[in-house]
Amino acid sequence: MFIVLILMVSSSSLWSSFLQKFRLSKNSIQKRRINYMYMPEDIHLHNIVFENKELTDWQQWLFHEKFQNPSEISFKEETIQFNVKTETQDEWAYIFLDPTKYRWRDVSWKLSIRRDTPFREFAFNFRYQDFDNRYRYRFENNFIYFDKKIRGIWYNNIASVRFPMSLEIWHDLQIDAYGTVFRCYVDGILRMENSDIELTYGSIAIILWETDGVTDMVAKVSSLSVQEIARSTGIPEALTQEE
Incomplete structure (x- = not known):
């Protein structure tokens, strides 16, 4: 006992x-x-780690073999031209930077975008690891949406804000990813701030989508660059790193 x-x-x-x-x-x-769930005040932009200026830069872009017809995209100087003729109810344009080569963490992605036809989705994917793992800011139906896809499961409309995108008008887009915080600026104005802990690194992808079987997808992307984000007292973590 x-x-x-x-x-x-x-x-x-x-x-x-x-x-x-x-x-x-x-x-x-x-x-x-x-x-870590906030954007520090003492961050600044550091080295440019990617930009589209020369032929060698354009050659870094990969076409998704299932969703991108190479004949429907062209590169001229600093501009990417999408011109997709709609023939079905599931039309795509899909280009990306190799996520095994570009494993960025804290970066600012800047580009100018223009939508020339009212196609359904104009999406800008970041911390892109593959088709099934990515974050994105998506322009659709006069809104900007923050979504994520993790292990093949979509989490759509985690947050949204109204933003009517006029046709044939250039807009400056900036997507910042620092730690677990993401910001989307359009024309120099902060439109959304979001936070998530799932993906810590990745590359970028541009994806267009239409399902009505009628609307052609015509758009342009220009002046694209990716730049490190660093803290005044810290070391940038944006460069390629192994986990």
Whole structure:
């Protein structure tokens, strides 16, 4: 009986110690996560890690073999021209930078965009790892949406803001990704700020989509660059890194 009592007391003490350590560990993780869920005020733009200016830059873009017909896209100086003739109810344009080569973390993606026909989706994917893992800001139906796709599952309209995109008008788009915080600027105005912890690195992709079987997808993207984001007291983490 005495031995059983000692074992019970000892087990209770061990369990209490485990719970205390677990709570401390959990609290410290939560604190670290909360501290990283904002955009620091002392960030600035650092080195340019990619931009479209020369033929060698254009050659970095890859076409999705299923969704991009090479004849429907052209490159001229600093501009990408999409011209997709709609023949079905599932039309795509899909180009991306190799995510095994470009594993960016904290970067600012700048570009000018223009929509010449009212096709359904004009999407700008970042921390792009593959078709099934990516974040995006999506222009559709007079709104900007923040979405993510993780392990093949879509989480659409996590957040949205109204933004009517006029046809044949150039807009300046900037997407910042720093830690777990993302910002979308259009024409120099902050339109959305979002946060997520799933994807910590990746490249970029531009995807157009139409399903009505009628509307051609005609659009342009120009003056594209990707630049590191660094803190005044820190070292940039945007360059290619292995996990």
